[in-house]
Amino acid sequence: MTPTLLALAALLAYGIPATLMLDPRARGTKLAGLAFLYGSGIVFFAMLVLSIFDVPWTLPLIATIAFLLAATFRALRAKSPLPPGEGGQRPGEGPRKFAILIHAVTALTLISYAFYATLAPLWEWDFWAIWGLKARVFFEHRGLDWRFLSSEWNTFAHTDYPQLVTFNYDFIALVGGGWNDRWLGLLNVAFAIALLFVVWSVARREASPLVAALATLACAATAGSRYVGLAEGALIAFGGAGVLMVRAAIVDDDEAAMRHGALLLGFAASCKNEGVALLVAVAIALTFVARRWLLRLWPSVIVIAPWMLLRAFHHLPTDLVEGNVVARFLTHLRDLGAIVLDLSLTLVDPLLWIALVAGVLILPHVERRRERFVLLVVAIQLAFYIASYLVTPHDVHWHISTSWTRLTRHLVVPLTVVVVLALANWLVGGEDAAHAEARSEL
Amino acid sequence: MESTRITPRRALAFACLAVIIVASVEYRLLRILFIDRTALRAAFARSADTGWYPDYPNFLRGVAAHTASGDSIAIVVPPSKWDDGYAYAYYRASYFLAGREVLPLVTPKDAVVMDNFRRARYAAFWHVKPPANARVVWQGNGGLLVTR
Numbered sequence: 001m002t003p004t005l006l007a008l009a010a011l012l013a014y015g016i017p018a019t020l021m022l023d024p025r026a027r028g029t030k031l032a033g034l035a036f037l038y039g040s041g042i043v044f045f046a047m048l049v050l051s052i053f054d055v056p057w058t059l060p061l062i063a064t065i066a067f068l069l070a071a072t073f074r075a076l077r078a079k080s081p082l083p084p085g086e087g088g089q090r091p092g093e094g095p096r097k098f099a100i101l102i103h104a105v106t107a108l109t110l111i112s113y114a115f116y117a118t119l120a121p122l123w124e125w126d127f128w129a130i131w132g133l134k135a136r137v138f139f140e141h142r143g144l145d146w147r148f149l150s151s152e153w154n155t156f157a158h159t160d161y162p163q164l165v166t167f168n169y170d171f172i173a174l175v176g177g178g179w180n181d182r183w184l185g186l187l188n189v190a191f192a193i194a195l196l197f198v199v200w201s202v203a204r205r206e207a208s209p210l211v212a213a214l215a216t217l218a219c220a221a222t223a224g225s226r227y228v229g230l231a232e233g234a235l236i237a238f239g240g241a242g243v244l245m246v247r248a249a250i251v252d253d254d255e256a257a258m259r260h261g262a263l264l265l266g267f268a269a270s271c272k273n274e275g276v277a278l279l280v281a282v283a284i285a286l287t288f289v290a291r292r293w294l295l296r297l298w299p300s301v302i303v304i305a306p307w308m309l310l311r312a313f314h315h316l317p318t319d320l321v322e323g324n325v326v327a328r329f330l331t332h333l334r335d336l337g338a339i340v341l342d343l344s345l346t347l348v349d350p351l352l353w354i355a356l357v358a359g360v361l362i363l364p365h366v367e368r369r370r371e372r373f374v375l376l377v378v379a380i381q382l383a384f385y386i387a388s389y390l391v392t393p394h395d396v397h398w399h400i401s402t403s404w405t406r407l408t409r410h411l412v413v414p415l416t417v418v419v420v421l422a423l424a425n426w427l428v429g430g431e432d433a434a435h436a437e438a439r440s441e442l
Numbered sequence: 443m444e445s446t447r448i449t450p451r452r453a454l455a456f457a458c459l460a461v462i463i464v465a466s467v468e469y470r471l472l473r474i475l476f477i478d479r480t481a482l483r484a485a486f487a488r489s490a491d492t493g494w495y496p497d498y499p500n501f502l503r504g505v506a507a508h509t510a511s512g513d514s515i516a517i518v519v520p521p522s523k524w525d526d527g528y529a530y531a532y533y534r535a536s537y538f539l540a541g542r543e544v545l546p547l548v549t550p551k552d553a554v555v556m557d558n559f560r561r562a563r564y565a566a567f568w569h570v571k572p573p574a575n576a577r578v579v580w581q582g583n584g585g586l587l588v589t590r
Contacts, residue, residue, distance in 0.1 A: 105467070108472060108475065109467070109468065109471065109472065111475065112468075112471045112472050112473075112474045112475050113471060115474050115475065115479065116471060116474055119479065119482060119483050119486045119487075120483055120486035120487040120489075121487065121490075123486050123487070123489045123490045124490075125490070125533075128490060128533070128534065128537040129533040129534075129536070129537065132537060133533070133536055133537045133540065136537060136540035136541075137540045137541065139540070140511055140540050140541030141541065147543075151543075153544075153545065153546055154536070156529075156533065156550075157536075179540075214459075214463055217463065217466065217467070218462055218463055218466040219466070220466070220467075220468075221466055221467060221468035221471065222466070224468075224471070226471075349465060351461060351465045352461075352462060352465040352466060354461075355458045355461035355462045355465060356458075356462060358454070358458050359455065359458040359459065359462065362451060362454050362455045362458060363455070416462065416466065419458075419462065420459065420462060420463075423455050423456075423458060423459045423462075424459060426455065427452060427455055427456060427459070
């Protein structure tokens with residue numbers, strides 16, 4: 001366990017200077033949460049750079065390149081004066097005792113999750129047949145193994161998927177001096193904690209400690225992805241934090257938040273193909289909602305571009321777009337009723353989704369309009385997921401049963417945060433209380 | 443500014459908020475703190491391999507110990523159909539034998555690929571009798587690692 005914890009501490013350490021170079025006002029939970037996420041992303045990128053130049057991975061090399069990459073973050077920082085940051089005005093303190101109680105439940109959830117994620121060597125089929133398999137192969141090779149990725153016998157391992165999570169496992173193996181899947185679940189726990197730190201910092205800027213604590217608690221179980229060892233935990237963390245940061249940029253006219261959002265979404269796109277779809281969903285939503293921020297997504301394109309080019313160059317197949325996509329789409333379209341029924345029946349946490357949708361509908365128009373960016377991102381991403389079922393080359397009902405519960409969880413965190421904040425702030429502030437600083441306490 | 447008096451809409455909003463919070467808490471997960479985790483740990487440890495546990499993973503560990511990185515190994519197991527167990531055996535072997543070239547003898551469409559058997563330097567037979575002329579490199583946990 002100690003090598004894994006050391007590796008996670010190293011990811012945090014790499015991320016701290018990177019976060020501060022990007023956003024000098026980041027402090028406390030925001031700094032810790034973002035630092036871990038950036039550390040994970042920077043180490044991935046450093047290992048990718050070494051792989052591109054066919055240089056075998058070693059810890060000193062990774063550390064050097066990670067440090068240089070962190071330094072480049074400063075170049076992303078605008079010369080313009082910084083907007084009010086963590087030290088700026090916040091909603092009042094309110095009943096702290098209740099907030100502490102809520103935090104205790106969140107902490108218990110995370111501790112429970114840590115026990116769950118480390119019960120045994122990682123057991124999920126998708127870990128040892130996809131994520132862990134590729135990581136182990138790359139670890140043996142000390143870099144991307146193109147023979148493995150290009151083999152027709154290995155397409156089951158989704159060889160086209162981006163490599164952030166696999167490289168993070170490899171970094172842990174390098175620190176530990178060998179492959180050991182016994183404690184790799186701690187990476188999932190670290191992603192969950194990092195995301196909740198970001199959620200708390202975002203929520204606390206707009207709401208009282210009690211409401212912010214409730215929003216954080218509401219995200220805790222989702223942040224701790226039950227699919228331990230898969231890329232879901234990382235995608236939920238990077239994607240959730242990224243969407244919330246872009247929202248903060250729009251709502252608060254905050255340049256630093258946009259920088260965070262763009263990078264985090266780039267790293268989300270480096271976790272899974274669904275992260276690439278999320279980046280596209282964010283771009284489309286920005287086009288409709290806040291076009292002036294659209295081009296500010298460019299760092300995310302820089303982050304994901306090398307892998308997209310590599311996989312195109314090596315002709316790594318993506319199952320959804322193989323063969324006659326149009327014919328599959330038309331065939332499945334005839335089965336749309338059964339597909340929709342299947343999606344409805346297998347929706348995970350239906351009560352939560354009903355409450356979230358009802359909450360959105362109940363909100364006054366002004367509050368709903370304020371959150372239209374996140375609502376639009378969620379709607380577009382859901383549409384992408386449903387479209388993927390319509391073009392799947394697999395049996396569509398098998399595909400739904402093996403993925404829908406995972407996919408819907410990708411979207412829960414940003415949706416939950418905005419609905420909880422909007423409902424709570426409206427309840428305590430009146431219908432025209434569009435700005436947090438004007439709100440009273442719950 | 444609208445007052446904060448109770449209206450049906452506000453009551454509904456409060457109810458939604460309450461349901462979101464209550465429905466978000468994973469009560470089954472919290473239970474893990476208060477139970478004896480020994481049995482759970484054992485169940486999870488064998489869940490990847492179910493009926494093949496512990497012999498098949500231990501056999502693959504033995505194969506890994508007696509082969510080198512870059513070696514090619516064909517996998518021979520009792521199931522001859524992809525979805526009847528061959529897929530598991532092949533994927534699992536790919537994980538334990540990372541660094542080697544693991545070759546299947548059955549395709550996802552249940553076609554037999556004898557070329558892979560001929561091409562492989564080694565063949566890992568588990569609960570299947572190898573050809574009489576095969577040279578046994580190592581045996582254990584219900585299987586044999588053979589070469590020509």
